[in-house]
Amino acid sequence: MQIAFLLYPRFTALDIVGPYDxxxxxxxxxxxxxxxxxxxxxxxxxRLQLVAEKTLDEVPSPEILVVPGGSGTTDxxxxxxxxxxxxxxxxxxxxxxxxxxxLLLAGAxxxxxxxxxxxxxxxxxxxxxGAIYRAERFIRVGKLITAAGVSAGIDMALYxxxxxxxxxxxxxxxxxxxxxxxxxxxxxxxxxxPPDAVKTLQQMFNT
Amino acid sequence: MQIAFLLYPRFTALDIVGPYDxxxxxxxxxxxxxxxxxxxxxxxxxRLQLVAEKTLDEVPSPEILVVPGGSGTTDxxxxxxxxxxxxxxxxxxxxxxxxxxxLLLAGAxxxxxxxxxxxxxxxxxxxxxGAIYRAERFIRVGKLITAAGVSAGIDMALYxxxxxxxxxxxxxxxxxxxxxxxxxxxxxxxxxxPPDAVKTLQQMFNT
Numbered sequence: 001m002q003i004a005f006l007l008y009p010r011f012t013a014l015d016i017v018g019p020y021d022x023x024x025x026x027x028x029x030x031x032x033x034x035x036x037x038x039x040x041x042x043x044x045x046x047r048l049q050l051v052a053e054k055t056l057d058e059v060p061s062p063e064i065l066v067v068p069g070g071s072g073t074t075d076x077x078x079x080x081x082x083x084x085x086x087x088x089x090x091x092x093x094x095x096x097x098x099x100x101x102x103l104l105l106a107g108a109x110x111x112x113x114x115x116x117x118x119x120x121x122x123x124x125x126x127x128x129x130g131a132i133y134r135a136e137r138f139i140r141v142g143k144l145i146t147a148a149g150v151s152a153g154i155d156m157a158l159y160x161x162x163x164x165x166x167x168x169x170x171x172x173x174x175x176x177x178x179x180x181x182x183x184x185x186x187x188x189x190x191x192x193x194p195p196d197a198v199k200t201l202q203q204m205f206n207t
Numbered sequence: 208m209q210i211a212f213l214l215y216p217r218f219t220a221l222d223i224v225g226p227y228d229x230x231x232x233x234x235x236x237x238x239x240x241x242x243x244x245x246x247x248x249x250x251x252x253x254r255l256q257l258v259a260e261k262t263l264d265e266v267p268s269p270e271i272l273v274v275p276g277g278s279g280t281t282d283x284x285x286x287x288x289x290x291x292x293x294x295x296x297x298x299x300x301x302x303x304x305x306x307x308x309x310l311l312l313a314g315a316x317x318x319x320x321x322x323x324x325x326x327x328x329x330x331x332x333x334x335x336x337g338a339i340y341r342a343e344r345f346i347r348v349g350k351l352i353t354a355a356g357v358s359a360g361i362d363m364a365l366y367x368x369x370x371x372x373x374x375x376x377x378x379x380x381x382x383x384x385x386x387x388x389x390x391x392x393x394x395x396x397x398x399x400x401p402p403d404a405v406k407t408l409q410q411m412f413n414t
Contacts, residue, residue: 180395
């Protein structure tokens with residue numbers, strides 16, 4: 001079961017490593033990090049490099065496709081990458097995105113008129129590309145699953161693991177990665193974050 | 208603020224990328240992936256490579272040290288690595304581990320007679336190295352913080368972000384990574400996982 005994890009410059013690492021450490025534990029998984037060119041790819045803050053072992057052309061028909069988000073999503077939406085996504089989706093069993101990765105699925109024309117999610121900051125961009133944004137943890141429409149920002153990929157991947165291998169295997173993987181979240185704060189969505197935290201985040205981004 | 212993220216062969220990717228994507232967002236953060244030799248390092252199932260840009264010798268005195276776990280932890284416990292951990296800890300502001308990374312801290316002599324945690328499967332190994340195991344999400348003793356398995360590093364790192372930069376900044380980072388966990392199953396600890404999931408996990412490891 002080939003699983004393609006897409007990399008591109010300025011991806012967000014947790015977007016892709018969360019689903020990786022769930023889905024790569026599935027029986028029969030054959031995970032590949034792929035990119036337009038093979039070799040190291042730098043993340044959004046430039047201090048982390050994940051290695052793409054295969055080019056897009058070398059993994060044209062994965063059974064599962066995982067597309068992460070990041071500050072580089074818009075720049076990644078070139079014709080070669082969108083064509084690869086479109087072609088891979090034509091034969092995939094599951095096509096998934098995390099965070100602003102849904103902008104790439106939308107750019108490839110996969111989300112026209114469909115409900116989908118993304119990082120909370122990308123609502124307008126997603127809708128401009130033809131999708132109908134909903135603030136959900138993840139949204140499944142047929143074989144397409146879009147997840148919310150960054151850490152939502154872990155929840156999405158556990159759900160997908162259950163669909164593929166059954167709930168008991170998904171629970172076994174959850175136990176393996178000890179995913180029993182106990183966040184010390186409760187500020188993980190725009191509905192929950194205190195106004196001061198939202199303001200601080202805006203300041204962190206503008207400087 | 209130098210933050211050293213240790214890599215060694217057969218580390219678990221989410222152990223280190225979870226804390227990375229929290230701590231590297233702190234104002235003034237200077238994160239480095241470090242290993243005995245610079246270059247790509249393969250993870251526990253061999254399909255992911257993160258690049259160490261610096262050798263241990265090049266980052267001798269980080270302010271924060273993050274040590275991940277993985278199936279390679281025991282093999283990583285050589286004298287050079289343990290000496291680096293011991294020396295880094297002597298001048299660090301914070302010394303942390305995720306998952307079986309606590310076995311390396313214990314091997315370096317940092318946890319003698321202290322309460323600490325680890326992946327649930329490593330209780331006996333941790334105690335054999337002189338620590339007192341507790342099944343907690345993370346445990347802080349002074350400047351030392353040990354976290355439970357894999358995904359627990361995210362909770363630990365958010366706590367640490369709050370200690371370093373205050374709760375508002377920690378909440379801003381939580382919002383940025385949209386850490387509002389909604390696991391589709393509730394099997395993330397030995398106390399919660401159904402017996403069938405535990406049995407399935409044992410079978411997955413033995414084959």
